[in-house]
Each structure stands twice: as structure tokens, then as C-alpha cells.
Amino acid sequence: MDLATNSTINSFTETMAEKINITPWLFVVLVLVTWWSLGQGSVPVSVIDGLLDWFSATTSKEALIIAEIRLPRTLLALAVGAALGMSGAALQGLLRNPLAEPGLVGASQGAALGAATVFYFGIFAAAGTLAITVAGLLGAMLALLLMLSLSGTGRPSLVILAGLAISTIAGAALAVVLNFAPNPYAMQELVFWLLGSVSNRGLDSLIILIPALLIGGIIIWTQRPLLAALSLGEQVAASMGMAVNRGSRLVVLGTAILVGASVSVAGNIGFVGLLVPHLLRPFTGYRPDQLLMPSALAGAILVCAADIFVRLLPFGQELKLGVLTSLLGAPLFIWIVIRESKRWP
Amino acid sequence: MALITTKLLTVDTRVKDVSVELHRGEVLGLIGPNGAGKSTFLHALVGLERYTGSVESDGEALETYSRTQRARLIGLQPQAVSSAWPITVKDVVTLGRLPWGDEDEGIINGAMQCADINNFSERRVDHLSGGERARVWLARVLAGQPQVFLADEPVANLDIHFQLSVMDVLKNYAAQYHGVIVALHDLSLAARYCDKLCLLKEGECIALGTPAEVLTESLLRSVYGVEVEVDLERQPPVVLPK
Numbered sequence: 001m002d003l004a005t006n007s008t009i010n011s012f013t014e015t016m017a018e019k020i021n022i023t024p025w026l027f028v029v030l031v032l033v034t035w036w037s038l039g040q041g042s043v044p045v046s047v048i049d050g051l052l053d054w055f056s057a058t059t060s061k062e063a064l065i066i067a068e069i070r071l072p073r074t075l076l077a078l079a080v081g082a083a084l085g086m087s088g089a090a091l092q093g094l095l096r097n098p099l100a101e102p103g104l105v106g107a108s109q110g111a112a113l114g115a116a117t118v119f120y121f122g123i124f125a126a127a128g129t130l131a132i133t134v135a136g137l138l139g140a141m142l143a144l145l146l147m148l149s150l151s152g153t154g155r156p157s158l159v160i161l162a163g164l165a166i167s168t169i170a171g172a173a174l175a176v177v178l179n180f181a182p183n184p185y186a187m188q189e190l191v192f193w194l195l196g197s198v199s200n201r202g203l204d205s206l207i208i209l210i211p212a213l214l215i216g217g218i219i220i221w222t223q224r225p226l227l228a229a230l231s232l233g234e235q236v237a238a239s240m241g242m243a244v245n246r247g248s249r250l251v252v253l254g255t256a257i258l259v260g261a262s263v264s265v266a267g268n269i270g271f272v273g274l275l276v277p278h279l280l281r282p283f284t285g286y287r288p289d290q291l292l293m294p295s296a297l298a299g300a301i302l303v304c305a306a307d308i309f310v311r312l313l314p315f316g317q318e319l320k321l322g323v324l325t326s327l328l329g330a331p332l333f334i335w336i337v338i339r340e341s342k343r344w345p
Numbered sequence: 346m347a348l349i350t351t352k353l354l355t356v357d358t359r360v361k362d363v364s365v366e367l368h369r370g371e372v373l374g375l376i377g378p379n380g381a382g383k384s385t386f387l388h389a390l391v392g393l394e395r396y397t398g399s400v401e402s403d404g405e406a407l408e409t410y411s412r413t414q415r416a417r418l419i420g421l422q423p424q425a426v427s428s429a430w431p432i433t434v435k436d437v438v439t440l441g442r443l444p445w446g447d448e449d450e451g452i453i454n455g456a457m458q459c460a461d462i463n464n465f466s467e468r469r470v471d472h473l474s475g476g477e478r479a480r481v482w483l484a485r486v487l488a489g490q491p492q493v494f495l496a497d498e499p500v501a502n503l504d505i506h507f508q509l510s511v512m513d514v515l516k517n518y519a520a521q522y523h524g525v526i527v528a529l530h531d532l533s534l535a536a537r538y539c540d541k542l543c544l545l546k547e548g549e550c551i552a553l554g555t556p557a558e559v560l561t562e563s564l565l566r567s568v569y570g571v572e573v574e575v576d577l578e579r580q581p582p583v584v585l586p587k
Contacts, residue, residue, distance in 0.1 A: 096429035096430075097429075225443055225446075228440060228443065229440060229443050230429070231428055231429050231430050231432060231437075231440065232426055232427075232428055232429075232437070232440060232485070233423070233426065233427065233429070235388075235393060235421070235423045236421070236423060236426060236440075236485075238391075238392070238393050239391045239392075239393060239416065239419075239420070239421035239423070240416050240440070240441075240443045240444050240489070241411075241412045241413040241415065241416030241417070241443070241444045242412075242443070243412065281430070285432060285433060285436060286430040286431050286432045286469075287430070287432055287436060288430065
């Protein structure tokens with residue numbers, strides 16, 4: 001096929017993609033995946049009966065399984081996915097870089113280091129999970145601020161280099177924490193948590209994650225005009241009356257809240273923030289301000305679906321969710337790098 | 346009263362005590378060698394650079410304006426604009442409405458018409474030629490309906506057809522009771538399109554006045570260090586290095 005035909009087909013599919021409003025469809029898929037996730041488990045249970053019994057406070061096996069095990073797990077997967085999807089879209093818009101992702105700019109590792117340190121040393125143990133979440137948030141924020149001070153937002157390749165440097169530092173510090181783990185059990189717990197999973201977390205994790213999702217999401221949502229304006233660079237954005245520095249810091253804060261909370265609850269679930277915005281971008285006309293909500297929804301769908309897949313695998317030991325997303329995400333990441341290198345010679 | 350008046354505008358060592366006036370209907374050209382402070386001066390006007398001295402519009406100090414008010418008054422097309430994402434032409438122009446917080450279809454279409462880009466408004470900016478793209482950036486600023494249009498070397502890297510088409514858009518915009526300040530390297534274009542010129546060298550305004558007053562062979566020789574042939578009687582005027 002010659003280049004002209006190829007490009008005509010590309011622009012045709014892209015025009016078609018732009019004509020579809022994807023958000024309602026994502027809502028439909030989200031509901032379906034949620035339903036499937038509630039029905040999926042080692043014991044066959046009627047989801048409707050379980051939910052009805054739970055709402056009417058009737059004690060039954062169905063109500064117990066749905067309300068105590070599957071609902072928290074499903075909601076957690078949805079919340080973590082939404083947080084990661086939205087933070088990826090926000091970071092990519094802010095940094096004008098399709099490769100920006102919580103994991104690649106150091107935010108996830110920063111959050112993991114913060115959370116692991118508090119978890120391991122038992123700092124503020126009285127505050128329980130909240131202390132771990134706050135530490136995760138602070139870790140993510142420090143990593144992002146350090147990345148911004150090293151590279152600024154204007155130079156895409158430097159952003160990734162700075163992110164790599166910060167990830168390496170945070171990774172080394174995390175290795176130190178693991179190295180000095182008091183006993184093999186503590187170390188194993190830490191490693192399993194880092195691998196990323198949404199199983200066996202109680203409803204109390206949601207009490208932290210859902211407000212964090214709302215607060216971080218709203219902070220980022222208010223900065224949509226800035227993300228749109230930044231498409232044409234910082235100078236243009238500032239000349240159009242945007243508070244670029246203040247707005248960028250707010251996007252970083254929102255992202256840190258989302259990433260910090262989700263990493264502290266579910267560990268590292270990589271590549272969601274990279275892939276989801278990338279796949280949805282053609283459907284939103286490549287506009288970074290219109291990518292936030294679809295990315296949150298698709299992130300929720302992806303993590304929830306991946307968690308269902310993990311439960312369907314016939315292994316004795318459950319494959320960790322973060323391991324699965326990395327296994328699927330890494331090859332797609334390489335594909336994106338190849339595509340981007342062709343797009344912008 | 347002048348649309349824009351700068352009094353002793355100074356940006357660290359890059360711009361020194363520049364005082365100019367821009368009236369409605371005028372195109373003011375900023376000329377001078379590389380590093381003379383043209384871009385810095387434009388950035389200061391729009392609020393991207395801290396400065397001392399003052400900038401007034403119709404007698405009111407711009408320092409009292411909010412960020413948004415200033416963005417509504419003055420629109421800037423920076424030197425090297427690019428879009429990070431392959432968005433459509435219309436979406437780029439729509440961004441120009443950000444200072445107003447709306448997406449007024451009538452104004453956006455009007456801006457695209459002024460820049461003569463409405464026949465490819467649905468195409469993606471990464472699929473356009475350099476000349477087409479330059480007019481898209483112009484339309485983005487036009488959509489903000491600024492009283493003052495600042496253009497920083499808008500014709501750099503364009504062929505002669507697009508150079509003239511971009512300059513025509515700016516001239517027409519000024520004629521509609523607006524003001525335009527344009528930084529240019531092409532002195533023939535400056536002579537042809539500008540009502541007034543400000544010749545900058547190392548941040549200082551060496552000469553300010555009509556093209557006939559500023560584009561003299563002796564002045565240009567002293568600023569650029571090369572012999573220049575000036576013929577402003579010809580139509581179009583010619584200013585070329587010998």
C-alpha cells in the first residue's frame with residue numbers, strides 16, 4: 001500500500017474516532033465489568049440476591065460474600081484504575097509527553113518508598129492505614145516536585161530522564177528498606193504489597209481511596225483549561241492568562257494524591273496510566289482537557305478486568321495484578337515508543 | 346490616547362528604557378539584530394517577563410490589570426509555536442478563546458475566515474504545511490479578539506507567498522481599529538507593512554519613527570555592521586544588504 005493511501009485510511013479512522021463520544025460507552029462497559037467482577041469468585045453466588053440481602057440487612061451467605069469480599073475488591077480495583085488512568089492523562093497533558101506515566105516519572109516509586117517506610121518503621125502506627133496513605137502521597141509529591149525541578153515541563157526527553165533518575169533513587173532506598181526488614185515475613189509482606197494487588201483489602205481502604213480519588217480528581221479537573229492551553233506550550237498558555245506555575249503545581253498535587261493513595265492501598269500497578277490515555281487519545285480529538293474523564297473510566301475498566309482475569313487463572317498462587325499489568329503493558333509501551341519515534345521525526 | 350504606551354520599559358539587561366506608543370490602526374515594527382531584545386520586549390508587554398518602567402493602555406497602567414484582563418487586551422504569537430498534540434485546526438483556534446472562557450462559534454469562524462484557513466479547519470495541525478500552520482497560529486490569536494496583537498517573527502521560515510499573506514492578515518487586523526506590534530528581520534517587509542518602526546540594538550531603542558526616518562543607510566550600517574541599499578520610493582520598497 002502506498003503512503004498516500006495509508007495516510008488516507010489513517011485520517012479516515014481518526015476522523016471516525018473523533019466523531020464517537022466515547023464516555024457513555026465507557027460507562028456502559030464499566031457497569032458490565034463491575035457486574036462481572038461481583039459475580040466472579042471461587043463460590044458461585046447470585047449477585048442480585050447478595051446485593052438485595054445486603055441492602056435489606058439480611059444475613060445470608062450471598063450477602064456476606066458480596067459485601068465483605070467481592071464488593072470491596074471490585075470497588076478498590078475501579079478506584080485504583082480510575083486514579084491511575086486520570087493521573088496518567090493529567091501528567092501527559094501537563095508534560096506534553098505521551099510517555100509520561102506515574103511509574104515513568106518516579107511518582108509510583110516515590111509513593112511506594114513513602115508508604116513502605118512508614119509501613120516498615122511503624123511511624124505514626126496509631127493513625128493506621130491513613131499514615132501509610134499520607135506517606136505514599138508525600139512520597140509521590142516529593143518525587144514529582146523533584147522531577148519538575150530537575151527538568152521543568154518543557155523538555156519531554158528530560159522529563160523521562162529525570163523520572164528515571166528519581167525512580168532509581170527511590171528504588172535504591174526501597175531496596176535498603178527491604179534489606180533491613182526485621183524478619184522474612186515482614187519482607188515477604190512488603191514485596192507482595194509492592195507487586196500490586198487489590199485482593200484482601202477491607203472496606204477501610206476505600207474510606208481513604210475514594211475521598212483521595214474525589215479530591216485529586218477535582219483538583220485536576222479544575223485545571224482543564226491549563227492542560228488545553230499547554231498544548232501550544234508554556235508561553236502561549238501564560239500569554240492567554242493561565243497561571244502556569246500555580247496550575248502545574250495543582251496538577252502535580254492532584255496527581256500525587258491519586259497516585260499516593262492508590263499505591264499505598266494497592267501497591268504498584270504499572271502502565272495503566274500510560275496505556276489508557278494513549279489508547280483513548282484519538283477518541284477525544286487528541287485534546288488533553290477532554291481526555292481526563294474517559295481515562296478515569298477506562299482505567300477503572302482495565303484494572304477491574306485485569307483483576308477478573310487474575311482470578312480466572314488456574315494457578316494455586318494468585319498472580320499479582322501489578323505483575324499482570326506490567327506483563328501486558330511493557331510490550332505495548334515499546335510499541336508506543338516505536339510509533340512515537342515515527343510520528344515525530 | 347495611545348492604545349499602548351511604554352515608559353522606560355526595562356527588562357534586566359536585555360531591554361533598556363524603551364518608550365514607545367502604539368495607536369489604534371497602527372502596525373509598529375520591531376527591528377534589530379538577533380539578541381536586540383525584540384522578543385523580550387514583546388514578552389514584557391504580555392506579562393511573561395518582569396520589568397521596570399510602565400506599560401499603559403489608554404492611560405491605564407497594565408500592572409493593575411488581572412492576568413485575564415491583560416490576556417484579553419493583548420494577544421501574543423510567540424516565535425516558535427508548535428502543538429504538542431495533533432489536534433485539529435479548529436481546536437487550535439478555539440484555544441484562543443481561553444481568556445474569555447467560552448467557545449463562541451461565530452468568533453472562531455470569523456477568526457478562521459480572517460486568516461483564510463476555514464477550508465481546512467477540520468484537518469490536523471501536524472498534517473499542514475509550514476505556511477498553513479503559520480496562519481493557524483495567527484487565527485488562534487485573532488480568536489481572542491485582542492486590542493493589541495503582538496507577533497514575534499511570524500514570517501520566519503515562510504516562502505514569499507505566505508510571508509505576504511501573514512503580513513496582510515496583520516495589516517488588516519490593525520486597520521480594524523486595533524494595534525499590531527510585529528518583530529521582523531526582513532526590512533523590506535518592515536518598510537512595506539509598518540507605519541512606525543522601532544530599531545533596537547542591545548536592548549536600547551536606537552531609532553523610532555516612520556520607515557523613512559528609521560531605515561536610513563547610515564543607521565542600518567551602524568546597527569547591523571553591513572552596507573545596506575535602501576529604496577523606499579519603489580513600490581514595494583526595497584531594503585537589502587549590498
